[in-house]
Amino acid sequence: MKTAERRENLKERLIAAAEKTIAANGLSALRARALAHRVGCAVGAIYNVVADLDELILFVNSRTIAALERAVTAANRGQQAPEDAEQAIARLVQLSIVYTDFAATNTQRWRALFEHRLPEGRPLPDWYSQEQMRLFSFVEAPLKVLQPRASPARIALVARSLVSAVHGVVTLGLEEKLYTLPLTSLREQVTFVVSAIGRGLAVP
Amino acid sequence: MKTAERRENLKERLIAAAEKTIAANGLSALRARALAHRVGCAVGAIYNVVADLDELILFVNSRTIAALERAVTAANRGQQAPEDAEQAIARLVQLSIVYTDFAATNTQRWRALFEHRLPEGRPLPDWYSQEQMRLFSFVEAPLKVLQPRASPARIALVARSLVSAVHGVVTLGLEEKLYTLPLTSLREQVTFVVSAIGRGLAVP
DNA sequence: GCATTATTTTGAACATCGTTCACCGAAAGG
């Protein structure tokens, strides 16, 4: 099985090269010919290893999600589970700060997660959706403390709202076409939004 | 000056045609040759009237912003200015619901506002930025009631945070790759987020 | 070890995209 090994190696180098150009110049700078040149293979060889450039981007995004997950788990390591509302809100704030910092330090890779859209009618692969889901679970745990009697479906919904509210604030803050926000005040804004929502959830 | 008139007419028809295809099939379905065919002119004629397709998209987006502004002003018409925190929060919630409904009923045109990115190094035209600003002022007025002693810069910052938090929630809700959210529960989520943030702002 | 077959890599060719520019036709001026 020499060829399988060789292909796996090529795939690895392609993903790495794609990640590098995305991190350097953004998703829109990804070009098939440039990739082939960087990796030292023919343009056609890309399609022996990967169905599309879209699929290649999916693999890159998968690594970004993994990196974000590592950042989140590293921040959570050694911390005990929240037991009351105050601790739960603090945990949510901490998570959102980790997200903010990750987006601020890996802006281009993080942007690629959302800029990339699959052609219409083509669903996201299962493994990709599941990776996204796993990230939500970090948010859902503290939310269960805040709303112990909420159904799992409701918890999932609120988690998505919270995540995308934070995501919106971070997106704005890192948008350079408006005046660029310093990271510290971006953190403040995120902290405020998350704790306000958290208190709102804790009340009823 | 017949030619100026003729060109203005062509520009108008081009914008209308572009708006139609975007509304029907999304921003990525916009094609120069198809546009020329629909309008009944040569491909090159487009560039007599418009610098780019990018500029054309900007004009379409400008109309979308105008439509959104009409929706907001229509909702505000005949309502008195908020005087206490409760009324201010209610006004913020109302604004966010208008935004939500607009995005839900004009999804593709609304998406084009955010999907479209100018090529790097090319700044947004002034008139476009100012149109965006004018929308923020609707949010800033109730915020001033909530935080009377905040500086204008602070108000502007909070307004952007609030807007983008709402935007994030709406974006998620209209993303069809996750299970599509019914509009009523999307409204609930937005209401919850905005009122929570509003209460958080009213406290100190 | 060589001949033959099967498989894998290759890069020129294809379709399509936005954009340009040498041309042509029609008005304007003498």
Add this chain to the structure above:
DNA sequence: CCTTTCGGTGAACGATGTTCAAAATAATGC
């Protein structure tokens, strides 16, 4: 009526992602 000017035209240009006949390489049989 000829000349001049100028705006619309669409073929041509340079990219793009993707494919596929052919070359190159590996595997197999004897």
